[in-house]
Amino acid sequence: MAKAPVLTPQAEDFPRWYQDVVAKAELADNGPVRGTMVIRPYGYAIWERMQAELDRRIKDAGAANAYFPLFIPQSYLEREQEHVEGFSPELAVVTHAGGKKLEEAAVVRPTSETMIDAYFAKWVQSYRDLPLLLNQWANIVRWELRPRLFLRTTEFLWQEGHTCHATDTDARAYALRILREVYEDFVVNVMAVPVFAGLKTDREKFAGAVASYAIEGMMGDRKALQMGTSHVLGQNFARVFGITYLTESGDQEFAWQTSWGVSTRLVGALIMAHGDDGGLRVPPRLAPVQAVVLLVRDEDGAGERAAALRHELAGAGVRVELDARVDVTFGRRAVEWELKGVPVRLELGPRDATAGTVSLVRRDTTAKETVPLAGVAGRVTALLDEIQTTLYEQAVARRDTNTVDAESLDAARDAAQRGFSRLAWDGSGDAEDRLAEAGVTVRCLQRADGGLPESVDESGLFAVIARAY
């Protein structure tokens, strides 16, 4: 019996489909204040998996976690001119507290450069203190005019790294290392989303940075989503916050800095990069639940078999759940797990219990196979690897078939309406304005071989152009 679709089909209305997934997969709800978000347990479990993977990579890159205050004195923010100009439109400012007007207003952090740098100035004295590599997991507030759950909310969760280095070279190398070894590695190998890594144009650069690098992924509607950024700050903030150190030769010098972050926006990326008309499809390496054992009916010992199967899979290192809610119909539960994008479903009922088998269903292809219970753990772990690979290959195929090399600005502008375009870039003139008129932007600049440029003035660069979130 054909039922009405669970979700609005992507082809019919992509934004609507996105909202449907967020609601039906129980990822998040709107908060009561415009732009705020309630992250529900399943959505938060996905974020926790992202955090765990990212945190390990961040620590491997030598940075340590710390925590700084939510409230920043307004005067701190105002010290770096470009920085305050960039952020002032979206600041939430506390002017009253404790029942009276504050002497100095406190800004709810939109990012923590100014707060952290005030302490870096205290802590950095000598070249022996460098490099100083910190990371913080925090919530931040940027008053958004057009919120969308996960993609752009007024309050969101993220990770922000802040570092000080003795030399420009060292700082630049570190910013690129984070981009490649933390962000790109995580997004490609765990989230299974291919990206273009590149340099932001001045117009897209972080307020106060010398250079901003980013990774850009293609979503299911062929629009681009920035999935992580890493900034070279030069000595801009060090100068205004007085972060100085004594060199080996006894000279006083300003520290060279970086900052970098990824946010809960990645959950939005996950939805849009892999989701289909059946709901979410979570890559196994990311999935908080990699496999679910679905007990069809507790007869002929099926219940015991299912519990044992769950135990065996857990023992094999699979993140597995047992769904033994036999008072809820089978079809309903199957749809529920599909919506949540759990990679592998193991259906076990009386027939299987008698035959000593179990049905394996892949979420990515919907392929179903019946296999003997003995040795099923090995089959499941192999399947998880296959699904990880399939999801990545599908995402690569979509990106590649929708990325075209353009010979002219007009051609690039036109192609970017339907996907990504690449165009030889000279940086001068009004090219970016002309692209903006068509609703598309330069997502990043790359060298011809895909490498990362040192500056926007480098010759021989290519622009990746697209509509963007």
Add this chain to the structure above:
RNA sequence: CGGGGAGUGGCGCAGUGGUAGCGCACCUGCUUUGGGGGCAGGCGGUCGGGAGUUCGAAUCUCCCCUCCCCGACCA
């Protein structure tokens, strides 16, 4: 913040001045359970908020709030 659309039970909707309705969900019972089952009986809404017009407002007027789409700004 500009333009457009919309707020009626948890969700989706009907209801153009006269006693608030429908479908799904939810609860109870029976029956079912291998892809959103069936039957029967129930619970649940001061119609986004406020003010006004009127004998009477979900419905008309004004103000505000929220959500969605497009645009400018951004992770």
